[in-house]
Amino acid sequence: MIDYVKGVLVEIEPSHLVVETNGIGYQLLCANPYRFSVEKDQTIKVVTHHYVREDFERLYGFKDKKERSLFEKLLSVSGIGPKGALAVLAAGQTDQIVEAIEREDEALLTRFPGIGKKTARQIILDLKGKLDDFTSTSLFEVDVKAVKQESDNLADALEALKALGYVDKELNKVKKKLVEEDLETDEYIKRALALMLRT
Missing domain, CATH: 1.10.150.20 (5' to 3' exonuclease, C-terminal subdomain)
Structure with missing residues (x-):
């Protein structure tokens, strides 16, 4: 069991992070990878779950043990x-x-x-x-905001939602409301999910 990976966050994609440690890049699939944006190019510790099946093996990453x-x-x-x-x-x-x-x-x-x-x-x-x-505290708290352009943030958020399995039809319903807001990528994702869960 791999309990955590500690290294430099070198890449953030819609479905995963890449954390490099000792010359090895670990791909960590996670929910809303853009929550880690503020830590890009820094040394971070990501709690992991090593998922193994007969023909399938993946590492999943989390902010903390409670989320895992x-x-x-x-x-x-x-x-x-x-x-x-x-x-x-x-x-x-x-x-x-x-x-x-x-x-x-x-x-x-x-x-x-x-x-x-x-x-x-x-x-x-x-x-x-x-x-x-x-129930006591949210698992998704961000301390500092990274500065990015609004359009890039929204585009990244929509890609992350697609990676989770949401389809264009669902995303287009909430996109009209999202373009009116100026948010970070992880906040767009949370806002979109909140809107979709209400409908």
Whole structure:
């Protein structure tokens, strides 16, 4: 088990980060990679989950152990794979997700890519009453803002959302509202997800 990777953040893509340590670049798939933008070209520590299957091996990266723990709880649900778990985490609305599970709100859960009614029901059955640790603070807090052009930020956010499984039809519905705002990439992603979860 690889518990974390510590090194220089050399690349940020819509679906992953690349952290270089000892001459090796580790590709870390994560929810909303642009949350790490402020740390580009700096030494960072990324908590990881080493996902291994017979024909599939990936490293997933997280801001902290609490976020990884929620990812692992979601993975424990039958019918949810890593991509589905990341899509839920990318919303950054931990309290809202936990609340939806507690009140058995299948409609909200099915708004995430790859989660149908059957899987939403399974999430509720498996996790209801077991997520008290995730309601006190948001997992997605950014201390400092990096300066980028608005159009680039929005374009990067839309690419990251596509990497999570959202389609153009869904994104176009919220894009009109997003262009009116001047946000960082990670904030555009959270705002877009908040708008899509409301509809």
